[in-house]
Structure formats: C-alpha cells, structure tokens
Amino acid sequence: MATETISSCTGSSLLQPISEIINLPLDQVNFVACQLFALLTAFWFRLYLHPSKTSPFLRHLVATLLGFHFALFCFGWYALHFLVQSGITYSIMILAGVEHMHKYCFVVALGYLSFCQITRVYVFDYGMYSADFTGPMMVITQKITSLAFEIHDGMARKDEQLTPSQRYLAVRRMPSLLEYMSYNCNFMGILAGPTCSYKDYITFIEGSAPCPKHPEANGKSNGKRRQSEPSPRVAVVHKLCTCAVSLLVFLSVCKVFPVERNIDDDFIAATPFYGQVLYLYLSMLTTRPKYYFVWTLADAINNAAGFGFNGYSADGSPRWDLISNLRILDIEFATSFKMFLDNWNIQTAHWLKRVCYERCPYHPTAATFLLSAMWHGAYPGYYLTFLTGIVVTLAARAVRHNVRPYFLGSAAHKLLYDIITWAGTQIAICYTVVPFVLLSVAPSLKFYRSWCFCVHIGCLLLVLALPVKPRHLRAKEPRSSEPQNPSQEGHAPTQEGHAPTDSNCNQKEKAT
Structure with missing residues (x-):
C-alpha cells in the first residue's frame, strides 16, 4: 500500500509518515500541507510585504519563487512543465505581432495542456483521482490565454470595437517576464x-486602490478616506469554517453514497426508478464538498494575502469575492441550469465567456462546451458530460423563455415554478455530470441506458417544440439593467443573462 502511494506521487516524500497514518495518498497530503502553509505565508505577505512598504518588483519576485517552491514540493520535476508552457507562450507574445499572437498563444497553451493530459491519462495513471501536475496547468492555461486576448484587445483593437468588459480588462502594454x-x-x-484577470492581479501587487472612499449603508460616500483595503480576517475565518464543514461532510458521507452504485446491476434491478433518482441526487450531492473545500481554501489564501477585495456592499461591509469560485447556497438551491452554472466554478465560466462565447461567431454555446471539455482533460466522460450539457442548456433556455412568464402572475405560482424547476435542475445536473465522475465511455453509457436516455430525449423534444430567438436578435432587446462593473459580468459562459449588481466602488472605477 505504501509503495503504491509513493509511486503515484512525483513530489516530496517528506510527509510520507503522515500519509500512512491518515491513510490518504501522499500527493493529496502534500497538496493540503502546501495550501495550509500558503495560507500562513499569505498573511506574512500582506503584513510584511505590503505595497506601502515594498516595491512591486520584490512582491512579484517573492510570490513567484514561493510558487515554484510549492510546485516542486508537490510535483517534483513535473513542475518544469509550468515553466516550459509559460516560457513558450511568452516568447510568442514577444516575437509575434499583437494582431495574431492571441491565436497562437491560445493554440499552443491549450495544445501543450492537452498533450500533458493525454500522456498522463493514457501512459501513466488512467483514472487516478489524486492531485496531478496538469491541474495547475489548467489554471495557467486560462491565465495565458486570457492575458493574450487582453493584450490583443488593448494593443491591436480600437476601443469602439470592444465590449465594455473587454475595454475594462484590456492590457495596454506588454508585461515583463517577471x-x-x-x-x-x-x-x-x-x-x-483560482484564475483572475491580469489587470486585477497587477492592481493587487502594486497596491493601487480602485475605490477612494467608504460608502455608507445607503450607498453614499461618507466622505472619510479609508485604507487601501480593509482587513480580510473575517472573510478568511468564514471561508476556513466553510472548508472545515465541507471536508467533514465529504469524509463522513462520501463513501456512503458511491457514484459507481448507480450502474450496479443488482441496484438497478432491485431499486424502483424513483429510488434510483433519489440515490443519484444523493451520490452526486456528496461529491461536491471536495470542490467546495479546495476552491474555498484557495480563495481564503488569496484573501489572506490581500487579494480579492471587491468593494463594499450596500450596508458598507467589505466584499472579498472578486475571485471567488463558487456560491454554495446558490448552487444547492439553483432553480435553473443557468443559475447552477452561474455559481459553479465562476472564474472558469468567466474565462470561457471571455475567450470563446463572446468571440465565437457561430454556435457559441456548443463551442464553449467543447472548449470546456478539451480544457478539463482527455477522459471520454468529460466529453459526454459537456455534449449532454449543450442539449440541457438549450432546453433550459427554451423552458425559461416560453414557460416561465406564465408563472410570474402571483407569488404562489412563482413558488410552485421554483420548486418544480429546482427538482428538475438538480436531476438534470446529476444526470449530466455522471460521466464526469465515471470517466469512461462504457460505464457512462450503461448509466444512460439504465435511464433510457430520458433526459436526452426530453431535452431534444423541448428544443424542437419551444422556439427561442437567435442570440443576435435577443441582444437587440432592451434589458432591465446593465452590468455595473464590466470586469464582473454574468458568470455563465453558455447563456445570455444578467450580471450581479456590483458595489458602488466598482461603479466609480468604471466611470473613471
């Protein structure tokens, strides 16, 4: 057992005794240990290397060297892939013209990531659920491609050609290598x-404050100058508590409802369909806390370093959700497929929207889902999930446009609609992501056959029966409200939609 654990980990074996004591793979122990150390380091970084005390050069240098150290501890020599991928794409940015370098960077970064994922999956360790070096590369790929498009927008396109979001995020000069x-x-x-925009990251490193005054509860400025940012202590403690609860739930109930039981022949034969539906929901529900733990801890680390401040809410309390990756309650109580996507892996949804959905002239929804599948990896289950997601998204959009208006006449009808759509959304989500967990084609198709492909068929019928206007016609329709901060546009990459109301701080930044 110990030999297998060591062989599956390419990083440091320093924590091997702890791995054996708690019976977790060494690479997962290394990952959690590094993240906890990064949390402590983040507090030190904010207090002792604050922009008011230190130069941006030193902050960049320390942040980079610490990052490489953590990568080497977790992944060993595989961390060199991070340098190679970043080095190649930076060379392209410098040597290629700004007119086309975004396309070259997109192809090279995604191609290099795909090559690493394919070799890892089909050469080394098919089906391994542990942390692996391609996970960080996925985030680096997002950053590389986002920055390439932002540089292209800022240096090769005119302002009138850009959307408000693209204009806000546009980068006007080539970054240095550091x-x-x-x-x-x-x-x-x-x-x-999580991933973030280059502009937000540079603002954090340089310590420029986007909002000069503290708003009162009524949204008006109280006229008092505030510090460059409030303390993130409360936000970090809250997020660490969320991490603890998520980890406890995952460790206690994950093994009670294994996803693989959904395709067990005895289970399928002995369980009525409503029982299979309930078990499917419970089995997928218990897989989500591990993502809640990882993403919330990552968010807390950034907040502890002072990164993630997003202005003030209407009551004057500071918001630390600039780069948050999820909203747990909105996920669990989502009443539409769009609402679920809006609040799950938010920063990836931003990336998909900015580099694909907004820029793809034909079939942007399908193109966005296919890009998401390629980015996630080489397992066939990913492609089955995202291909199913295309059909479910189109069906959900058709229902929302054609059915929802009939339930808005009274509060009782709206509540009934919300209950029905919550149940439908949860079933559709669980049905869609089963291949994402099972990974392989045969078990995924076995599950869908056990359900007679009913969700696929139902969604196709809805798409054919309920008309929805093309995107370019919907875009011409007046909207009730516009995004107040172009950098925080609607989260879903696959549907048109509204943007969450942003803080007064960000409204002022846009105005300037």
Missing part, C-alpha cells in the same frame, strides 16, 4: 487557482 511569471505561478494560486 510580471508574467508572477501572474501565472504565484504561490497564492499555483496549486488550485
């Missing part, structure tokens, strides 16, 4: 992200 490596490989996000 800035580029710091953005890609800083210790706060090297292991688990």
Whole structure:
C-alpha cells in the first residue's frame, strides 16, 4: 500500500509518515500541507510585504519563487512543465505581432495542456483521482490565454470595437517576464487557482486602490478616506469554517453514497426508478464538498494575502469575492441550469465567456462546451458530460423563455415554478455530470441506458417544440439593467443573462 502511494506521487516524500497514518495518498497530503502553509505565508505577505512598504518588483519576485517552491514540493520535476508552457507562450507574445499572437498563444497553451493530459491519462495513471501536475496547468492555461486576448484587445483593437468588459480588462502594454511569471505561478494560486484577470492581479501587487472612499449603508460616500483595503480576517475565518464543514461532510458521507452504485446491476434491478433518482441526487450531492473545500481554501489564501477585495456592499461591509469560485447556497438551491452554472466554478465560466462565447461567431454555446471539455482533460466522460450539457442548456433556455412568464402572475405560482424547476435542475445536473465522475465511455453509457436516455430525449423534444430567438436578435432587446462593473459580468459562459449588481466602488472605477 505504501509503495503504491509513493509511486503515484512525483513530489516530496517528506510527509510520507503522515500519509500512512491518515491513510490518504501522499500527493493529496502534500497538496493540503502546501495550501495550509500558503495560507500562513499569505498573511506574512500582506503584513510584511505590503505595497506601502515594498516595491512591486520584490512582491512579484517573492510570490513567484514561493510558487515554484510549492510546485516542486508537490510535483517534483513535473513542475518544469509550468515553466516550459509559460516560457513558450511568452516568447510568442514577444516575437509575434499583437494582431495574431492571441491565436497562437491560445493554440499552443491549450495544445501543450492537452498533450500533458493525454500522456498522463493514457501512459501513466488512467483514472487516478489524486492531485496531478496538469491541474495547475489548467489554471495557467486560462491565465495565458486570457492575458493574450487582453493584450490583443488593448494593443491591436480600437476601443469602439470592444465590449465594455473587454475595454475594462484590456492590457495596454506588454508585461515583463517577471510580471508574467508572477501572474501565472504565484504561490497564492499555483496549486488550485483560482484564475483572475491580469489587470486585477497587477492592481493587487502594486497596491493601487480602485475605490477612494467608504460608502455608507445607503450607498453614499461618507466622505472619510479609508485604507487601501480593509482587513480580510473575517472573510478568511468564514471561508476556513466553510472548508472545515465541507471536508467533514465529504469524509463522513462520501463513501456512503458511491457514484459507481448507480450502474450496479443488482441496484438497478432491485431499486424502483424513483429510488434510483433519489440515490443519484444523493451520490452526486456528496461529491461536491471536495470542490467546495479546495476552491474555498484557495480563495481564503488569496484573501489572506490581500487579494480579492471587491468593494463594499450596500450596508458598507467589505466584499472579498472578486475571485471567488463558487456560491454554495446558490448552487444547492439553483432553480435553473443557468443559475447552477452561474455559481459553479465562476472564474472558469468567466474565462470561457471571455475567450470563446463572446468571440465565437457561430454556435457559441456548443463551442464553449467543447472548449470546456478539451480544457478539463482527455477522459471520454468529460466529453459526454459537456455534449449532454449543450442539449440541457438549450432546453433550459427554451423552458425559461416560453414557460416561465406564465408563472410570474402571483407569488404562489412563482413558488410552485421554483420548486418544480429546482427538482428538475438538480436531476438534470446529476444526470449530466455522471460521466464526469465515471470517466469512461462504457460505464457512462450503461448509466444512460439504465435511464433510457430520458433526459436526452426530453431535452431534444423541448428544443424542437419551444422556439427561442437567435442570440443576435435577443441582444437587440432592451434589458432591465446593465452590468455595473464590466470586469464582473454574468458568470455563465453558455447563456445570455444578467450580471450581479456590483458595489458602488466598482461603479466609480468604471466611470473613471
């Protein structure tokens, strides 16, 4: 058992005794240990290397060196892939013209990531659920491609050609090599992200404050100058408590409802369909806390370093959700497929929207889902999930446009609609992501056959029966509200939609 654990880990074996005591793979122990150390380091980084005390050069340098150290501890020599991928794409940015370098960087970064994923899956360890070096590369790929498009927008396109979001995020000068490596490989996000815009990261490193005054509860400025940012202590403690609860739930109930039981022949034969539906929901529900733990801890690390401040809410309390990756309650109580996507892996949804959905002239929904499948990896289950997601998304959009208006006449009808759509959304999500967990084609198709492909068939019928206007016609329709901060546009990459209301701080930044 110990030999297998060591062989599956390419990083340091220093924590091998702890791995054996708690019976967890060594690479997972290394990952959690590095993230906890990064949390402590983040507090030190904010207090002792604050922008008011230290130069951006030193902050970039320290953040980058710490990031490489963590990567080497977790992945050993495989961490060199982070340098190679970043080095090749930076060379392309410098040597290629700004007119086309975004395309070259996109192809090279995604191609290099895909090559590493394919070799890892089909040569080394098919089906391994432990942490692996391609996980950080996925986030680095997002950052590389996002920055390439932002540089292209800022240096090769005119302002009138850009959307408000693209204009806000546009980068007007080529970053230095240190800035580029710091953005890609800083210790706060090297292991688990989340991704962020280059402009937000540079603002954090340089310490420029986007909002000069503290708003009162009524949204008006109280006229008092505030510090460059409030203390993140409360937000970090809250997120660490969320991590603890998520980890406890995952460790206690994960093995009670294994996803593989959904395709067990005896279970299928002995369980009525409503029982299979309930078990499917419970089995997928218990897989989510591990993502809640990893993403919330990563968010807390960035906040502890002072990164992630997003202005003030209406009551004057500071918001630390600039780069948050999820909203747990909105996920668990989502009443539409769109609402679920809006609140799950938020920063990846931003990336998909900015580099694909907004820029793809034909079939943007399908193109976005296919890009998401390629980015996730080489397992066939990923492609089955995202291909199913295309059909479910189109069906959900058709229902929302054609059915929802009939339930808005009264509060009782709206409540009934919300209950029905919550149940439908949860079933559709669980049905869609089963291949994402099972990974292989045969078990995934076995599950879908046990359900007679009913969700696929139902969604196709809805898409054919309920008309939805094309995107370019919907875009011409007046909307009730516009995003107040172009950098925080709607989260779903696959549907048109509304943007969450942003803080007064960000409204002022846009105005300037």
